[in-house]
Amino acid sequence: MADAKPTLPAPLVEALRRVRSAGVITGAGVSAESGVPTYRGKGGLYEEDESRIEALTGTTLRSDPDRTWRAVGDLARHAAGAVPNAAHFAIAEIERKVARFVLLTQNVDGLHQAAGSRNVIDIHGSITRTRCMACGAEGELSREELEAIHAAPRCAGCGGTLRPAAVLFGEMLPVEKVARMQRELLDDPPELVLVVGTSALFPYIVEPVLVARRARRLTVEVNPEPTVLSPVVGWFLEGSAAALVPEIAREIG
Ligand SMILES: [Zn+2]
Known part of the structure; x- marks a missing residue:
């Protein structure tokens, strides 16, 4: 096959080729390309239905667990048949290519694990x-x-x-996973920190990127539209995760 026209900027490609450790941070946008609806945001499952959000809170779980489980069942029914996409597989490929790797994901659907990712901090369970x-x-x-x-x-x-072993709205993050995040992403930031498919509203998503940037690591964001992180990262790539993350994975190592 002839060389495809490169879509990544040449200086980024050059930097990716030197990467020996990587941290990847993902959110609902990655799974949305597999047909898993996002909770909130444009086209989100719950965009116009706050009662569904309420059903998935710790408070409702304690007062009316049947309601919480109906909402969990709804989520599963909406995501029925979802399989990993090219972005999930490319993230698993990055893990195989570097000496040290960690994936921090907000997603609760298990698609990263299904694609072969192994060192996963599923912060929301x-x-x-x-x-x-x-x-x-x-x-x-x-x-x-x-x-x-x-x-x-x-x-x-x-x-x-x-109860679902997931973090419901209004609940605390699990202490041991926060500690792992601190150890693997913040104490000694990987050479590459790649953020994919998250609108990055949570401090625990933003902080690893800020820390990596201050430590002069390579920081890359892939999202369909700019976020609060876009002005901060070294490289903001606007577009589809399933199209761009495989390009990044191919250049690493
Ligand atoms: Zn029991």
Whole structure:
């Protein structure tokens, strides 16, 4: 095959070729290209339905767990059949090409893991894992079970109510994952920090980029439109993650 016309700027390509460690940060935009609806924002599943957001809060979980689980089931039904796209696979490829790698994702759909990513900090947890609110036992639901859910499932051990092992709206981030993020992204920032498909409203998404920039690391953002991070990063690439991230992965190492 003839060489494709390069779409990345030449100085960026040159910098990517020297990269030996990478941190990638992803949000809903990556999964949106797989057909998983985003919660909020333009075209978001909950754009015009605040009651769905309310169903997915810690407060509702405690007062009416059936309602929370119906909303979780809705999410699973909307994402039914979603498979990893070229961006997910390219991020897994970056991990195989560098000596040190970490992926911090806000997504709860498991598509990064399905694409082969291994060192993943899923900061918001996963909607397929469960935890018993009475005895703490952890479990797993299949996609099929999740798509069929219309009420809170019960613990096989103690009969207690299960909760999704995910961070609901208004809940704290898990302490051990925040500590891992601190260790792997902030204490010694990777040579490349790549942000993909997130509108970057959360401080824990913005901070690793600021720290990397101050440490003079290579910082790259891929998003369909500019965000608060765009003026901060070394390179803002406007466009589709499924088109641009494979280009970046190809040039690394
Ligand atoms: Zn239990």
